[in-house]
Amino acid sequence: MEKRFMKGCEAIAEAAVLGGCRFFAGYPITPQNEIPEYLSWRLPEVGGAFVQGESEVASINMVYGAAATGKRALTSSSGPGISLKAEGISYLASAQLPAVIVNISRGGPGLGSIQPAQSDYLQATKALGHGGFRAMVFAPATLQEAVDLTYNAWDYAERYRNPVMILMDGCLGAIMEEVELPEMKETTFENTEDWCLARVGGRTDSHMITPILPEPALELLNKGKAMQYKMWEMLDTKVEEFMLEDAEYVVVAYGIAARVAKEAILRLREEGYKVGMVRPITLYPFPKASLDNLDYSKVKGVIDIEMTIPAQMREDIELQVKGRCPVHEYGRSGGMLLDDEGVYDAIAEIVKGGE
Amino acid sequence: MVSINSMMCKGCGYCIKFCPKHILEMGKERSEKGHFYPVMTNKDACINCAICALMCPEGAIEVSSDRA
Amino acid sequence: MAEYKRPSSLMPMATGYCPGCMHALATRLVADAIDELQQADNAINVVSVGCSALNLYSWKGDVIGSAHGRAPAVATGIKRCLPDRLVFTYQGDGDLAAIGLAEIMSAANRGENFTVIFANNQTYGMTGGQMAPTTLIGQKTTTTRFGRDALTTGYPLKMCELISVLEAPVFVARYALNSVKGVQDAKKGIKKAFEMQLAGKGFTFIELLTNCPTNWGMNPLDTLDYMNTNTIPYFKPGIYKDKEAEA
Numbered sequence: 001m002e003k004r005f006m007k008g009c010e011a012i013a014e015a016a017v018l019g020g021c022r023f024f025a026g027y028p029i030t031p032q033n034e035i036p037e038y039l040s041w042r043l044p045e046v047g048g049a050f051v052q053g054e055s056e057v058a059s060i061n062m063v064y065g066a067a068a069t070g071k072r073a074l075t076s077s078s079g080p081g082i083s084l085k086a087e088g089i090s091y092l093a094s095a096q097l098p099a100v101i102v103n104i105s106r107g108g109p110g111l112g113s114i115q116p117a118q119s120d121y122l123q124a125t126k127a128l129g130h131g132g133f134r135a136m137v138f139a140p141a142t143l144q145e146a147v148d149l150t151y152n153a154w155d156y157a158e159r160y161r162n163p164v165m166i167l168m169d170g171c172l173g174a175i176m177e178e179v180e181l182p183e184m185k186e187t188t189f190e191n192t193e194d195w196c197l198a199r200v201g202g203r204t205d206s207h208m209i210t211p212i213l214p215e216p217a218l219e220l221l222n223k224g225k226a227m228q229y230k231m232w233e234m235l236d237t238k239v240e241e242f243m244l245e246d247a248e249y250v251v252v253a254y255g256i257a258a259r260v261a262k263e264a265i266l267r268l269r270e271e272g273y274k275v276g277m278v279r280p281i282t283l284y285p286f287p288k289a290s291l292d293n294l295d296y297s298k299v300k301g302v303i304d305i306e307m308t309i310p311a312q313m314r315e316d317i318e319l320q321v322k323g324r325c326p327v328h329e330y331g332r333s334g335g336m337l338l339d340d341e342g343v344y345d346a347i348a349e350i351v352k353g354g355e
Numbered sequence: 356m357v358s359i360n361s362m363m364c365k366g367c368g369y370c371i372k373f374c375p376k377h378i379l380e381m382g383k384e385r386s387e388k389g390h391f392y393p394v395m396t397n398k399d400a401c402i403n404c405a406i407c408a409l410m411c412p413e414g415a416i417e418v419s420s421d422r423a
Numbered sequence: 424m425a426e427y428k429r430p431s432s433l434m435p436m437a438t439g440y441c442p443g444c445m446h447a448l449a450t451r452l453v454a455d456a457i458d459e460l461q462q463a464d465n466a467i468n469v470v471s472v473g474c475s476a477l478n479l480y481s482w483k484g485d486v487i488g489s490a491h492g493r494a495p496a497v498a499t500g501i502k503r504c505l506p507d508r509l510v511f512t513y514q515g516d517g518d519l520a521a522i523g524l525a526e527i528m529s530a531a532n533r534g535e536n537f538t539v540i541f542a543n544n545q546t547y548g549m550t551g552g553q554m555a556p557t558t559l560i561g562q563k564t565t566t567t568r569f570g571r572d573a574l575t576t577g578y579p580l581k582m583c584e585l586i587s588v589l590e591a592p593v594f595v596a597r598y599a600l601n602s603v604k605g606v607q608d609a610k611k612g613i614k615k616a617f618e619m620q621l622a623g624k625g626f627t628f629i630e631l632l633t634n635c636p637t638n639w640g641m642n643p644l645d646t647l648d649y650m651n652t653n654t655i656p657y658f659k660p661g662i663y664k665d666k667e668a669e670a
Contacts, residue, residue, distance in 0.1 A: 023504055025496075049503035053496065054529035061493035061526070065469070065500025068487050073500065091490050197467055197485050198505055204464070209487040210479055363436065367443030367636075367643040373603055390442070406603055408427035409610075412447035413437050414454075418427040 002181045008173040009034035009076075011143045012102060012166065013042065015150035016074050020185040021100070022048035023073040025062035027055055027081060030114040031170035032104035035076040046184075056081040060088030060101075067097040068209045070189045070196025072154045076102035078170070079120055080111060082128075089163055090129030091211040094221070098157030098192070100150070101135075102166045104173040107335035115335025116170030118255060121312035124167045125284040132222075134229050135163045136236065137283040139254040143177040145281070151182055156236065158191035160228055167283060169307060171256040171337065232285045239287035240279040243269065247276030248298055249351050252291070252317050253305040254280045257331075257338055261305045264344040273351050283313075291320035301350055302327045305343060309333035356419050357395060357407060363415035366390035370407035370416060376400050379407060430454035431463050432484045439477035443643020445600045445633035446474050446515075449542045450481060452606065452631075453513070456614040457484075460621070466509040469498045469537075471523070473515040474548040492523020495530035498537045509617060511538040517547045520556040520580045527582075534591030534625040538616045541582060543658065544633040552638030556580045559653055564638070579657060583630050587663035593625040595664040599632040601650040605660065612662075619667065632658055 006014065013035045016024075024039040026032075036052065043050045049066075053059030059075050066073035077085060082103050092099050105120045107113030124137045136156055140146035150166055157164045193201035197209065213221060242262065244250065253261040258279040265275045278290045291302070302321055304311045311329035318327050330346035332338050359370075364386060371379045371393050378401060382394040392415075395401065408416040429435075432454040440447040457466050463484055470478045472491035479488050489497040494512035502510045519527050519541050527539065546564055547553040553566040557579045561570040571579075587595040594616050598609035609631055616627035632654050634646035641649060662668075 023500065025500065051499060051503060051533075054525050058493065058496040058499075058526050058529065061490060061496035062500035062503075064489065064493075065487070065497035065502075066504045067500075068497075069501055069504040071504045073504075087490055088493070095488070197487065197501065197508075199464070206464075206483060206485045208479065208482075208485075211488050211490070212476065212479070365437065365442035369443065369643065369647075372644055372647070388437070403425055405425035405427040409606055410448070410603065412440065412444060412451065414429040414433055414451045415437070416427070417429055418425060420426050 003178055004181060005176055005178050006143065007034060007176050008143050008146060008168065009104060010038045011147050011179050012150050013038035014181060015147040016100070017042055017046055017048070018182055018184050019151040019154055020072045020187050021074045021154070022046070022071045022187060023063070023066035024075065025051040025053045025059040025066070026075050026077060027053050027059050029078045029081045031106055031116065031173050032076050032078050032102065034173070035102065056084035057088065060085035063099050064088055064092055064095070064097060067092065067099040068095070068197050070192035070198045070200065072187070073099045074102065075099070076104065078104050078106045079108045082120065082123065086129040089135070090131050090133060092163040093129070093133035093135065094131065094211040095209050096161040097209070098154060098161055098163070100153045100157060100164050100166065102168070105167060105169045107333065113335030116256070116307065116337065117333060117335055118169050118257060118307040119333070120167065121283060121306070121308070124165055125286070128165065133225065134284055135165050136232060136285070137165045137167050139167050139281060139283050140172065141255050141258045141279065143172065143175070143179050146172065147179045147181065160232070169256050229285070233288070236282065237285045237287050238281035239290050240281060241290055242279065243276040244278070244294070246274050246298070248274040248300050249303060249347070250294060250299055251275065251277040251303045251305055251347060252280070252313065253277065254283060257305045257307050260338045260340060260343045261347070263340055264347050267344055268348060268351060275347065275351060286316045288320050291317060296324035299325050301325050303347055303350055304329040305338070305346070306331045307333070307338050356421055357401060358417050359393060360415045361386040361392045362388065363413045364390060364392040365413060366392055367412065368393070369410040369412065373406050373410045375404060375406060376402060430458045432457050432466065432482060434481050434483050438481040440474065441637045443634070443636045443646065445544070445631070446477070446542055448600050448606070449540065449631045449633060450478055450513070452610050453511070453540055453613055455610060456617055457509070459614060460617055462509045462617065466511070467501055469494045469501065469510065469512040471512065471514040471518040473518050475513050475515045475518060475542060476549070478513050492518050493526055494518070495523065495526040495535070495539065499530055499535050502535060502537045506536070509621060511540055513540045514542070515548070516541070516543045516545065516557040517555045520582055528585070531586050531592050531626050531628065532589050536620055536623055536625055538620050538627045538629065540613070541628065541630045542633045543630055544635040545579070545654065546635050546638045548635045548638055552635070559657055581658065583628065583663045586628050591626055592628055592664055593666040594619055594627040596662040597630040597632065597658060597660050599650060599655050599660050601632070601634070601647040624666070632660070
């Protein structure tokens, strides 16, 4: 295990290579440019290919082609670029192609702002493209977590033959932290040889990869996927539960917002207030049980902290709270950052006001 | 020898139009799919040039060198 | 004396194309070339959206469907990962010259080592015959009821001419499929493009002038004459670029 002091975007890029990624296509957009810049020299070193696409649209379709060969493919972008990739991501889902899409998110809507924001939660978890499909969404809060989730992302993508998204805001993309890098994974067609275009595993028959299906087959695919989404919920939900045992107030936050919120919680604990946190690591599947199973005889309020206005995770939270306590929200938006004081004040007001 | 697969033929008539010996014509029978399809009127005059096969969009015509 | 056998890359059944549709002829010519080069097990057909998508169901070899206009991007991803395979896109004119203009020009400009087969029938066949970027001036379509008017819709796009001015492409040619000579030349051109790709020479582009009897509202045989008097004078067949011949 090698330890390195790395910038968020570069850590993700290196983790992708170590995780077996051998193809990247992308288009410049702030704040994720360090990913393509890093991979432009790194991928050729390991026999992979890097293409700077003429657009986000072209890039996601290059990834679609590369994924069809059975190799591990990646694209990255930010808000507006992810919107452009939406069609291609839907095609990946329908053709059942594994690929990883990184969104280093910024202020929105529109061209928005190039400063960090968590403005793409709804897009990532509910509607990555047309047609009604889902993708797993990983939301790291530290660079080590980003490395670990990226490193293993293709294992999920290939197991379920489905795109996977890593959603990380521009703060985490830009900060530097020490990370422990895992060993380079062996590149193999082990999980893809049954259906991919590469003639591997001694096959002689031909393969068809198609984003269009006869109606009964399409319905069958959708039914299978619906079952698969349930399975993710049972097997693959990742969550950090922090100081929940005696909590009277529960903060829900992910990514950078969770880091800021944790500081505020520790400060409030020192002051004697019983505050805990549920931090979704997978935004989809959403950690429903962590919120559903709270002891609502004790919990007086749930506080959704997000770096976006209005809060986007709120409906998912409310569906689990089921009216058993009030749900509050606090956030900053448009590229204005959450800070320690603001988050502390917001939580403290609710917690102390409840006395 | 020219053999025409009536199951693939859609009766466009290109083979008839381009046959240099003018020995193909549209038949009177319909295929199982409901298309009229060409028949050869004079097998002896066929020079096996395979132009009919070249111009057939569906690949419904095959040509072999043996004469039957 | 000649022999002809149905190419092995095609399914043993009729295509989904209308009677007399030259999409079927174009597909068969590509399959012929693949058989002659013994590449049936090595070829990957990258199909796009429109009538060209019907290729998905008549192609027996490896085949992948892609989003509207994006076949050159998909082919880029495939070829960069599997450089030894014979990769080609099969695209219509709406797909390639309208919605996919950025992808085709950029792939050509990068000199991607694959072949583009471009079937130009001057209409959107699959959606019912709307104006295409290649629809001729005066040609009636469902969105140009009184004929295409250059004043409001511009002029038909000449893709071979556009692509041949780029530095990277190595072979760019246009053929008309309404005559024996045209089809014979097209077959040779497709084969040459594939050979150049297999030799690693770079981007090759084959435009095939085709018809659409259904949406032109014509008997298939009448489309042959229509192409002679209307299509061919505007879209002139010929070899627009051949780096091998220049060398």
